[in-house]
Every structure is written in C-alpha cells, then in structure tokens.
Amino acid sequence: MxxxxxxxxxxxxxxxxxxxxxxxxxxxxxxxxxxxxxxxxxxxxxxxxxxxxxxxxxxxxxxxxxxxxxxxxxxxxxxxxxxxxxxxxxxxxxxxxxxxxxxxxxxxxxxxxxxxxxxxxxxxxxxxxxxxxxAGQALLRSGARAGDDVWVSGTLGDARLALEAFRGTVSLPQEVFEAARRRLELPQPRVALGCALRGVASAAIDLSDGLAGDLGHVLRRSGVGASLPLALAPQLLAATAAGLQLDAQRVEEFVFAGGDDYELAFTAPASRREAVLDAARSAGTPVTRIGGIEAAPGLRLLDARGQAVVRKFAGFDHFRTSPAHDAG
Structure with missing residues (x-):
C-alpha cells in the first residue's frame, strides 16, 4: 500500500x-x-x-x-x-x-x-x-492574582498509579488497575469546562507533567506564589478516595508529580466560587478547590498544621525523565 x-x-x-x-x-x-x-x-x-x-x-x-x-x-x-x-x-x-x-x-x-x-x-x-x-477571552497562564483560589478538575495521579503498576512497583486489585489504566490511556479533555470558565477563571493550564510542575508555570508567568495542603492528596487520587491503602508519600508523589492527568488546574477570585461551581455543573465535570494564590513567589506545600514542608516534586521533563513516561 x-x-x-x-x-x-x-x-x-x-x-x-x-x-x-x-x-x-x-x-x-x-x-x-x-x-x-x-x-x-x-x-x-x-x-x-x-x-x-x-x-x-x-x-x-x-x-x-x-x-x-x-x-x-x-x-x-x-x-x-x-x-x-x-x-x-x-x-x-x-x-x-x-x-x-x-x-x-x-x-x-x-x-x-x-x-x-x-x-x-x-x-x-x-x-x-x-x-x-x-477575542480577548482566552484563558492564559499569566492571570493569577494574590487572593485567588486554586482549583483542579477531576482526579489526579491515577495515570501515574497505572504506570507504576505496569512497572511492577505497586500491586493493584484488577478493578482498580483497569480504572487507572483507562485514565492513562483514555484521558478525557475538559473542553466543556474550559469554555465554561471563560470570564470566570483568571488563569489555567492543563496537567500533563504533574500538578506541582504545571502549576509552577502559572505561578512564574503570573509572578505569584501558592500554598496547597498535602492532606488533600488522598482525596484527589481516585483509588485512595475509594479506599485503596497506599503509602502516604507515594500518594503525594502520584498526585503532585504524576503527570498524564490531562485535567485542568485553574485560578479564580474567591468571590467567583459559585460561578466556578456553576461552570463545573454545566460542563458535567467535578472540581475541587485545593489552595490559594499568594503574593510571595513559589509553591508551598503545607502539612496538617499548616506549616510549609520540603517536598521535591519535579514535573516531567522529556530530556531528564526516563522513557515510557506515558507508557500503557
């Protein structure tokens, strides 16, 4: 042929x-x-x-x-x-x-x-x-302002969980594995949500390389910082939210640095919370408020007492990360 x-x-x-x-x-x-x-x-x-x-x-x-x-x-x-x-x-x-x-x-x-x-x-x-x-209504990475909320759509870390199952570093029940594998191999682009957020969100990015790394792009382009509680990680990973027991640090790694989620992370003024939820409902896509934008630059991850803790969550880099990042 x-x-x-x-x-x-x-x-x-x-x-x-x-x-x-x-x-x-x-x-x-x-x-x-x-x-x-x-x-x-x-x-x-x-x-x-x-x-x-x-x-x-x-x-x-x-x-x-x-x-x-x-x-x-x-x-x-x-x-x-x-x-x-x-x-x-x-x-x-x-x-x-x-x-x-x-x-x-x-x-x-x-x-x-x-x-x-x-x-x-x-x-x-x-x-x-x-x-x-x-014209003039595109969501950009540069619009986040101190006082904004930070939101994410859907769940995070499921694709990385499937990848680790393929690599043999975690053992999953078959039903959990198949659900995670679908997230890895069949991501659902949040087009309806993105369109519904026009005029509501102040900045947005899709999560391809991990929450910490991708949100970091927004923070740098906007000249601001953010604080996120680590305690949210288990509820953002679908498998642990459903009751799967995993090491806490691995859950944090999957959620904050997993990559391949193809969800949206976005910011919006606190005064627009109801508008964000209305947009999510109209798009049929769940969203979670996960933190806030602050004037001081940098991403701060907080423990249960609200104290900043040191975690090294690097986003995926095609010239530094091992091959088959998206393998499935």
Whole structure:
C-alpha cells in the first residue's frame, strides 16, 4: 500500500471547515467574526510516550486528547487538526484501530482532520490542533492574582498509579488497575469546562507533567506564589478516595508529580466560587478547590498544621525523565 492509498483508506473524510478537503498543499481555515485561532501541537514517540503494546484505538484517542486538552486550558472550542505519522511499516489492522479511536474522539468534539503527512520511520505521531475563542477571552497562564483560589478538575495521579503498576512497583486489585489504566490511556479533555470558565477563571493550564510542575508555570508567568495542603492528596487520587491503602508519600508523589492527568488546574477570585461551581455543573465535570494564590513567589506545600514542608516534586521533563513516561 502506498502513502496516498493509506491516507485515502484510513484518514480521508468529508470536511466542512476546510473547503479544499485534505488533498491540497494547505488547509484554509477561517475563524468566525470576533474569534481568535488557538493552535497547539504535540508529538508522541513510541518508547518515550507509549509502549508498542498499547491498543491502537486507545493510542488514536490519546494522540488527539492531549492536544484537545491544551485547547481546553485556553477556553477554546476545537475546530480542526492535522496529523503527521511516521510508520515503521504499513500495518492495516493497527491503522484501522488507530483511525477508529482518533475519529471517535474527533467526532465528539466536532473537530475535523484537514491535512497532515505520512512517512516511514520509527513510530511517531504529531498532531496540531486548531480551536477558536472569543477575542480577548482566552484563558492564559499569566492571570493569577494574590487572593485567588486554586482549583483542579477531576482526579489526579491515577495515570501515574497505572504506570507504576505496569512497572511492577505497586500491586493493584484488577478493578482498580483497569480504572487507572483507562485514565492513562483514555484521558478525557475538559473542553466543556474550559469554555465554561471563560470570564470566570483568571488563569489555567492543563496537567500533563504533574500538578506541582504545571502549576509552577502559572505561578512564574503570573509572578505569584501558592500554598496547597498535602492532606488533600488522598482525596484527589481516585483509588485512595475509594479506599485503596497506599503509602502516604507515594500518594503525594502520584498526585503532585504524576503527570498524564490531562485535567485542568485553574485560578479564580474567591468571590467567583459559585460561578466556578456553576461552570463545573454545566460542563458535567467535578472540581475541587485545593489552595490559594499568594503574593510571595513559589509553591508551598503545607502539612496538617499548616506549616510549609520540603517536598521535591519535579514535573516531567522529556530530556531528564526516563522513557515510557506515558507508557500503557
């Protein structure tokens, strides 16, 4: 099967937003009047972000989900995406599964494939996603202010729990493992919540590399600090909230430095708490208030007495962290 036959069989679909379809040199996108384009790109490499044993349907879902999560963090509505694939060989069963998972999520968010590229080589997946947001209303990392609350959506640390189960460092009941594995391999981008938070949240980021590291980006861009209680960790990890017994320090590590959560961390003025909860209800996404923004720079983690404690929670770094961070 040649390159163009591969594209035609697995990735060519009718499109509305790009009048040229997928057969020209460029896609042409026009945002609606009064809207800005939001653009993000992510690269997934076999052995670095996923193992060769992952179900291709789940891999197709995740490849798009991690990009949609970036749009969610900006409060942008998805429009379209491009896909570039490097393939070591043409495996038709793999391609069919990958395309099925990819387009199932794309259809949920009315996000169209409008172009891309294929080549031979080690398996790698690159997606660039385009969204739109009302001009001047994008959620940014730079808007947090002293006195704001810090919130997170969903639960944190479950993907890292699954990864550690794959590595053999924790033993989990099968039901707990399968639930955690779904969080690792099938993250759900919080697009509806991001859009609902426009005009409510002061800053936002998606949690791809761990709460401590990612929230640190917001603090630095905003020129502020934050305090978070460590005692919240067990209730933020779904498995321990459901009764699984784990070492307390490991729970803290999973929650604050686990990565691959693809939830939203965001800040909002304390006066907007009801508005935040209304946004969460409208999006069908639970949120938890986990701390507060302060003028003094830096992230402070507090013990049960409210005293700052030293914990080294480094965010994921592709050039410092061991491979298969996202493996599943």
């Amino acid at each position: 040649g390159e163009f036959d591969l594209i035609a069989r697995y990735f060519e679909r009718p499109v509305r937003r790009n009048p040229l379809g997928v057969g020209d040199d460029c896609a042409l996108l026009q945002p609606a009047p009064g809207m800005q384009l939001a653009v993000s790109t992510d690269l997934l490499v076999e052995g670095r972000h996923f193992l060769s044993t992952v179900d291709p349907r789940r891999l197709g879902h995740k490849a798009l989900a991690v990009n949609l999560s970036d749009l969610a963090a900006c409060g942008a509505q998805p429009l379209a995406f491009t896909l570039s694939l490097a393939l070591p060989r043409v495996d038709e069963a793999w391609l069919a599964g990958f395309a099925e998972g990819l387009f199932a999520l794309a259809d949920v968010h009315a996000c169209e494939l409008v172009g891309g590229d294929t080549t031979g080589g080690p398996l790698a997946i690159n997606i660039t996603v385009f969204g739109e947001v009302p």
